[in-house]
Amino acid sequence: GWPQCVHRQPSCHDVHCPQGTTCNVVNGWPRCVQTKTTIRRPACNDIQCSTGTTCKMTAGWPHCVHRQPSCSDIRCPKGTTCAMTDGWPRYWPTCVPNKPACDTVRCPAGTTCQMVEDWPKCLPKKPSCTEVHCPAGTTCQTVEDWPTCVPNKPSCNDIHCPAGTTCQMVEDWPKCLPKKPSCNTVHCPAGTTCQMVETSPRCVPKKPSCKDLRCPKRTTCQMVEGWPKCVTTKPSCNDLRCPSGTTCKMVETSPSCVPTNPSCNDVHCPKGTRCKMVETSPRCL
Known part of the structure; x- marks a missing residue:
């Protein structure tokens, strides 16, 4: 039951071994033993080859072999x-x-x-149309890889048609055909106007309009069932001048002058009073 001092078991931490040896515990005691060494195989980095040769590893060993010549070696x-x-x-x-x-x-x-x-x-050199000058009325075209002057195709620009006809291209050929009649070539008498009736221009009576009718005073023109008629103008406040204190109002479609409702704008109150509307009438209070 009492504390006692006992010997501590020695270990490799307490031993310094000389170079080439290492500490191992043998039978419970640290011993310095010879270090085991392994021989490293040489590599190409360990040898120098002569000019014209290069190092290659053969069967795990470096060998100097003749270098394969290339185009970089000659001029x-x-x-x-x-x-x-x-x-x-x-x-x-x-x-x-x-x-x-x-x-x-x-x-x-x-x-x-x-x-x-x-x-x-x-x-x-194969000739091209840029080197060929064709006579009038022809143009150069490449035919079977060869430049050839071929006649120009006629167009309406090349012919003059007689009066009443116009040029049109028919199957790639210009022809003078009768002009289709239109209102542009027709002069109608007064009171008529030109209209196309079944592809033909006809002068038909003009439909009257309010532009053709002058109405008397207090009437105005209105179109009734397609015809212009003068109808009585409905009276309005624009036609009536009302006396002072009255104003125009429409009463059952007729303008009438009715008394103007008084307001504070029409009243001058004595000093110390102010105008106020009392039941639609201005009062000085």
């Missing part, structure tokens, strides 16, 4: 270009002549360069 003379050609068992960069193109060909006048089976050839 070709003018007129040639580099291409990788089959030089079994490898492809080799080779300078080969450039393929001819129209850019490098100068053709004589009247010809133009065209590629025929991957080869530039100078061929006669």
